[in-house]
Amino acid sequence: MENSLKGQVALVTGGTKGIGKAIADKLSSAGAEVVVTARTAPAENPNGHYFIPADLTQAEDAETIAIEILRKYGRIDIIINNAGANLSPGGGFSTLSDEHWYNDWQLNFMSVVRINKALLPAMTEQRSGVIINISTGAAKQPIWGMTMSYSSAKAALNAYSKALAGELGPKGIRVNVVSPGVVKTPLMLDFIENLAKSSNSTVEEVFQGVMDKVGVPLGRMAEPEEIAGLVAFLVSPEAKYITGTNYSVDGGAAPSV
Numbered sequence: 160m161e162n163s164l165k166g167q168v169a170l171v172t173g174g175t176k177g178i179g180k181a182i183a184d185k186l187s188s189a190g191a192e193v194v195v196t197a198r199t200a201p202a203e204n205p206n207g208h209y210f211i212p213a214d215l216t217q218a219e220d221a222e223t224i225a226i227e228i229l230r231k232y233g234r235i236d237i238i239i240n241n242a243g244a245n246l247s248p249g250g251g252f253s254t255l256s257d258e259h260w261y262n263d264w265q266l267n268f269m270s271v272v273r274i275n276k277a278l279l280p281a282m283t284e285q286r287s288g289v290i291i292n293i294s295t296g297a298a299k300q301p302i303w304g305m306t307m308s309y310s311s312a313k314a315a316l317n318a319y320s321k322a323l324a325g326e327l328g329p330k331g332i333r334v335n336v337v338s339p340g341v342v343k344t345p346l347m348l349d350f351i352e353n354l355a356k357s358s359n360s361t362v363e364e365v366f367q368g369v370m371d372k373v374g375v376p377l378g379r380m381a382e383p384e385e386i387a388g389l390v391a392f393l394v395s396p397e398a399k400y401i402t403g404t405n406y407s408v409d410g411g412a413a414p415s416v
């Protein structure tokens with residue numbers, strides 16, 4: 160993959176931690192100029208990613224990101240819509256307020272729609288580009304009582320991505336979804352620690368509970384780099400005939416093909 164992305168400009172939202180950071184590092188190592196966004200600047204940035212502060216739940220921040228990228232680089236070749244999280248508490252449908260639903264949909268769905276809308280005029284003019292939307296296995300198989308609003312927003316993201324791929328294929332732009340299973344990131348580790356506190360259990364017990372509930376044949380969580388490897392392939396010229404698909408990277412957890 161060395162230099163396969165040389166001369167290309169890539170945006171990775173949420174590129175300062177977890178899966179997004181691993182993707183940003185991987186795309187840099189393949190030669191791309193990488194722009195990362197998050198609410199907080201990373202403490203360390205050894206690969207010199209260009210950082211734009213943004214809260215993607217705020218509609219105007221998508222426009223700010225697009226303006227800044229096009230001002231600095233004059234083009235955009237790769238968009239990785241990675242920022243996302245389950246912002247709602249467990250407990251099922253009756254615990255979810257309108258605000259929980261709104262927050263999950265803003266971060267996990269509307270932010271992606273807005274980023275793409277702001278940058279697609281530039282990509283369309285170039286008649287080339289790749290978009291990867293990071294979804295989750297829980298879009299197809301919600302975790303009962305835990306992910307209702309998050310799973311719904313990500314399921315909408317999957318359908319939106321398919322529609323976008325159909326529309327943009329004739330313009331030379333590919334759109335794919337990558338759906339991780341359980342990945343060892345700050346988000347996942349916080350989730351496990353909070354659940355341990357609220358259920359009076361140990362971190363080890365909660366970890367085992369999550370693994371049993373999800374059921375991972377490979378028997379462990381993914382490392383962020385294992386998601387980044389697939390993303391790097393999908394944005395590369397090797398994948399130039401692949402669009403409109405949704406790839407699971409879940410250690411075999413999905414219960415159906």
Ligand SMILES: NC(=O)c1ccc[n+]([C@@H]2O[C@H](COP(=O)([O-])OP(=O)(O)OC[C@H]3O[C@@H](n4cnc5c(N)ncnc54)[C@H](OP(=O)(O)O)[C@@H]3O)[C@@H](O)[C@H]2O)c1
Nearest residue numbers: 173175176177178197198199214215243295341342344346
């Ligand atoms: N970890 C898993 O097991 C797992 C499984 C399936 C799918 N996923 C998906 O993978 C993606 C990445 O997850 P992760 O586990 O790597 O998360 P993470 O470790 O929490 O990292 C999330 C990144 O997004 C940024 N971010 C969060 N909220 C934001 C906001 N409102 N505006 C702008 N940036 C924001 C964070 O930086 P700041 O906090 O500084 O803003 C950080 O850079 C998400 O879409 C998630 O749904 C994760």
